[in-house]
Amino acid sequence: MAVPKKKTSNTKRDQRKAHWKRNAALEAQKALSLGKSVLSGRSNSFVYPQDEEEDDEE
Template structure:
């Protein structure tokens, strides 16, 4: 027979939510930091394609 599960305590629920939000906040902070470093040109850990400048003298 099916047995109902025990109720999760409010403390446990709040702990899980706080942990999830903290992980999200840390990832957002990392993304912002990476974006700033890319804009300033100091990024060493992020590889992205750069547009090649085409000169008109090649034709």
């Protein structure tokens, strides 16, 4: 016969949700920081292809 699972406590549920949200917030902060550094042209840790036209003009 099927037996229902035990209910997860509110504390456990809230902990899981807080952990997920904190990780998402940290990743969003990293992405924003990387985007700002790429746009400012001071990025050392991000390699991306540059247009050939830009290389010819310089």
